[in-house]
Amino acid sequence: MTVYAIIGxxxxxxxxxxxxxxxxxxxxxxxxPSADIMRGEYAGREVLFLARHGQPHRIPPHQVNYRANLWALKQAGANAILAVNAVGGIHAAMGTGHFCVPHQIIDYTSGRAHTFYEGELEHVTHVDFSHPYDETLRGRLVAALAAEGCAYSGHGVYGCTQGPRLETVAEITRLERDGCDIVGMTGMPEAALARELALPYACLALVVNPAAGKSAALITMAEIERALNEGMGKVKAVLARVLAD
Incomplete structure (x- = not known):
């Protein structure tokens, strides 16, 4: 039986x-890792939870110990990862409250410990990352979103930036030109590390604000927190459907 780990x-x-x-x-x-791993049970299925930014929410995106998080989850028995990410919307379809299950990612981060394959190695290892997200898990998330009647996109390109600051209008213009539909700060190296550990991985992204330049208003933390509060019930419902499947 699949043991799901949820990172969020x-x-x-x-x-x-x-x-x-x-x-x-x-x-x-x-x-x-960022926090203790919460081990529980849902619908007769074992489930693991890890708060990416710690408990309380205190670790900024560029300082998350992604390697420790993924390693710990695998050692705890996870064999599939469902990652929940708050993102900004770039594509016109990605309005506040919209969900995206991305199929591709572009990494704009720097200086993050991004691989397990370093140090005193016996040989060089190259891991195929052509398709960063597991199609089976993506399909389950898409089916759950549809069943819950959520506004969603079943495909999208996630642009992962360094943070913790938000992006400039010019940076978002560049990301859009590169083909990004959403922008966040925690998608990488998390997805790549999961691949190195052979852990199927998919992302449930909730749009919590228009990206810079996509709205006449300035982006505020109050706006982001309001969107998170309004969207969290839907996130829980979607995850509950996947876990009960």
């Missing part, structure tokens, strides 16, 4: 019907 915010531990059995503190060769 602390609110996801409150899925209706979820029973938390254990908060598991783990160490890895790459240091400590």
């Amino acid at each position: 915010g602390t609110g996801l531990t409150q899925l209706e019907g979820l029973t938390i059995r254990q908060a598991q503190s783990m160490d890895t060769p790459y240091g400590a």
Whole structure:
């Protein structure tokens, strides 16, 4: 049976019907993960949860220990990853509250520990990353979004920027020219590390604001938090459908 790990915010531990059995503190060769791994059960299925930014929400995107997070989840028994990401909308279809299940990603980050294959190696390893997201998991997320009646796009290109600042209008223009539909700060190296560990991985992205220059108004944290609060119920419902499948 698939053991799903969900990477996201602390609110996801409150899925209706979820029973938390254990908060598991783990160490890895790459240091400590962002938070304890919450081990629970949903609809008879074992589920793992990890708060990407810690509990409380305190670790900025460029300082998340992505290697420790993915390593710990695999050691805890995860064999599939569902990542929840808050993003900005670039494409006209990606309005606030819209969901996207991306099929591709472009990495604009720098300086992040992005691979397990470094140091004293016996040989060089190249991992195919042509299609960064697992198609089976993507299909399950898309089916769940449709069943819940959510506004969503079943494909999209995620542009991952360094953060923690938001992007300039010129940067978003560049990302749009490159083919990006949404922009976020946590999609990489998380997806690539999952691939190196042979963990099927998919992303459920919730648009929480128009990207820079896509609205006449300035982007505010109040606006983002409001969109997160309004969208979290739908996120939980979608994940519950996938977990119960």
